[in-house]
Amino acid sequence: MKLSEYFLPILKENPSEAKIKSHQLMLRAGMIRQSASGIYSWLPLGFKILKKIEQVVREEQNRAGAIELLMPTIQSAEIWKESGRYDGYGKEMLRIKDRHDRDLLYGPTNEELITEIFRDNVKSYKSLPMILYHIQWKFRDEIRPRFGVMRCREFLMKDSYSFDLTEDEARLSYKKMFLSYLKIFEKLELKAIPMIADTGPIGGDLSHEFIILAETGESNVYTDKDILKISTSNHDYSKKSLDEITEKFKKYYSATDEKFNKQDFENKVEQKNRLSTKGIEVGHIFYFGEKYSKPMNAVVNNKEGKNTFLHMGSYGIGVSRLPATIIEAKFNDKFMKWPLSVTPFHVAILSFGKTGDETDIKSQNIYNFLKSHNIDAILDDTNESPASKFKNFDLIGIPYQIVVGSKLGKDDFEFKEIDGDKEILKKEDILKKLKNIYKID
């Protein structure tokens, strides 16, 4: 993409309504624009990042054996009356009437709908276990939306739902999601800590929140430093491996404010290992047994041919919250640097030439060369000053840069990591390097 042909409205000053770093940066880097309180449009750059994050989530959910589908944003009130949550959910739920005066709602979550789909189409224990998920926009009419896309009313969520015959099997499904979440956040270069959590309005008795450590987070976090050393890289989705990884985490103390107990913390964690910091909640998983299957009569035949209520769990990741979370966790006051897995472009080419001159031609040349080899580059071919280009790209945060100026030889290019030292390379070497970094064939 050539910057001169792209839609990237960059702001030099912070809009006054943005109070936290990620909100300011997302507005300034032209990622989002607000359309109403807690409701945002995603501009091309932000949308590209959002889609990449979505893809990381999708791939790891698939690896865990979950199957993707897509449910609508608008739901009928009927099923919510069946589960008893139509009255229970409160004002957070946006209620709508259609032209025939039928009660509809903009889905804040999908337990009812997925339960209806499942019970209508699955009749045998032989189809179990099964985990279904979708990545869809949700609406929760928050009392006070704030912090940009961090706490907004309309947001993109990945929500999975597990169906099992017994509680034991359901706990295994829970562990699959537990590991999948850890791997997703690892791939996004985020430090996520699972915390025992309250089950909230969704209900159930087994639940973890996934908290990303970030100075500017909203939740207080108390844990053991060693918990950060646990690696998931040697774990797969076999039962043995899942049991091992969940056991590893159980050994360490970790709690947010609601569950924090000073006495316990000090008893269980050595002084030198105590970590109390801030975090952002990005995921929440629940096992809730028969909470929905009973009132909605979701059953399958077991081996004896008898109807048995399904054991269910649900698992959410705030996908649209993640771009902001990554910024909060990684921005260092000077520049942004996106993880390799979600960077909007592989490399930025900053041309210090002027339309049509030698430097400009050289820039166009390497841009076309990389493009023809599947490298997604953005070429800044505008007539801005060099200083201004550097500043803009510090803001946008593409991890690698190629700087094309008049100071180098005809076949030489300056290549650098955004926060690293420059090296002088030929274009073939740059291609080789980028292919290696991004694992492109």
Added chain:
RNA sequence: CGGGGCAUAGCGCAGCCUGGUAGCGCAUCUGGUUUGGGACCAGAGGGUCGCAAGUUCAAAUCUUGCUGCCCCGACCA
């Protein structure tokens, strides 16, 4: 919902107290000069001053009502 604040050009702001032809910086457009960390000169375009009513010869400015947005609290991916 309780408490506080704001609304003037795309963004940041001044003007309001004390009513009299709407301004500044950045951004945008034209021409030229520049080019390795937010360049310079000259010129140009862009605003029913959030909406409505009232007071007045005259309202961005005073009065009243409404709407929107932001901040602090409870809620949440």
